[in-house]
Amino acid sequence: MRISHILKALAATAVLCVGTAQAQVSVMLPANPGGGWDATGRQAFQALNQAGIYTGTVNFSNRGGAGGTIGLAEFQRAQKGKADALAVFGAITVGAITLNHSPVELDKFAPIARLTAEYLVLAVKADSPYATLADFAEALKRDPGGTPVGGGSAGGVDHIALALLAQSAGASVPALNYIPQAGGADTVTGIVNGTLKAGISGISEFRQFADSGRIRILGITTAERMKGLESVPTFKEAGYDVEIANWRGILGAVDMPEANRQEWVERFTRLNDSEAWRAVLARQGWDDYFLAGDAFGAFIQAESERINQVLKDAGLAEQ
Template sequence: MRVTRLLKSLAIATALCAGAAQAQVSVMLPANPGGGWDSTGRQAFQAMNDAGIYTGTVNFTNKGGAGGTIGLAEFQRAEKGKADALAVFGAITVGSITLNKSPVDLSKFKPVARLTAEHLVLAVKADSPYKTLDDFVAALKSDPGATAVGGGSAGGVDHIALALLAQSAGVAVPKLNYIPQAGGADTVIGIVNGTLKAGISGISEFQQFAKEGRIRILGITTAERMKGLEDVPTFKESGYDVEVANWRGILGSVDMPEANYKEWVERFSKLSESKEWQAVLDRQGWDGYFLPGDAFGQFIQSESTRINQILKDAGLSK
């Protein structure tokens, strides 16, 4: 009898170990492949794997549109209560929820970790007549409707940055010709083929194209000039009171079991301290902006208030 019980216990333990070995997580990337959210999610989990923090299977799903609200709405609905379901999102989402009247409710998700901050750059075609940010602003003042600018979703951080630049330059925000793009690569294509006079996006989405000589970066939204882009002046340096960054982070599913939630917060905390993640930050030009768990939840609440007030002040929402 004792031998039988022992064999049963060993069988159960073996099954549990096999299940752990086959662990997998599903990750919603609410954007098209190749953009900032896509890169954040994939590279975070690659670094986590390289560091031995989580080495199980990761199933990524890309579902772009409307500033991440389409993918997050599906995530909110379909992944409710699931133990290992995560989603990438960021500052863009907050304003997009308001402008798209989205059913997404950020307060219902589990706030796992804020990971990065990325400042924005404004770029034009390499042979554009706009040689400086002042040149571009002059064109914007002269005829804002004819100065098409591409960027992320309406109400996102790119749109907000352009609105703040316009306000600082005395240009009426409602007159801006802002054209949302599916991703950073699409914005570059629009700049190069001439359908856009300029584009605004995160550094990582434009930097390589600038190195290839396809576009010229006119300004950056940092407080000081950035390492690696020392020849690019800040918006403030050029006389425009604009400093803004696009932060990105990880959400857990609605009603994620508490034990799983704590485990993911711990995993991302370990990731933030790893040399593998630091290498990703250095390579991508991202700033480490880590904030775990409940502290991240409080940050999301404060950012929702701040960003929605900016949208109202800029006349982009009521």
């Protein structure tokens, strides 16, 4: 073989090796740019890069709509069997699959890692007659239809939290007057002008309005009181068995090779222990809610069963 042919062969081999080392990862972000899922995916891979855990190419795709089910349905269909195809999703997706009659099957995906959580708070107008969460729960029990509550999309985590509170308080879940809002600011406007008796949303949506005195937070869905909100009791402290978070995590493609799944579980485990990710959590105001691999898969199954039962009890899904 001529030397020139040998050099060409070696060059082709080198290109192939470089291409393999820098295999492109596809990440489905089943929401529009700028939202929580979008930020979770992009910030996680930026931190993976900064920590030197994964420094290859990442191709992000945004497909918003229907609580993430449009993007995940595309991901389920198009990325089956792929070694390096991942998707971001969260608590909202679980109920959205049922409510939208989506073909998405969460148990078919490869569970990689649960990353973050944002807990929920229930707030009322600053001069509301409801001084405590117990006062508000009694109003729900006495007149659920006459106690309108605003929050995110129907069947979403805000709605689920309210239904769980009603269940625990002995109020009629199907009779709840839950009014979905376009965003946290709209919910606050409704609380202040009196069209809503209360609102329920993530801490980040309400905190600035509580700090400015426009609304008053009555309870939080954490297991223990939260740092920075020590004066706010948990739902459980107030006597209601409610603990729920708007969590977000990472799934691998349907039929992802097991070796690749384990590699991504290990990468995200290392990410969770990195200073780069600690900085992201602090900057974004996200809570660490890490759970990896099969344990995350078991969590998804348990959450699906719990949330779907609440949707049935609320009359939003068939029994």
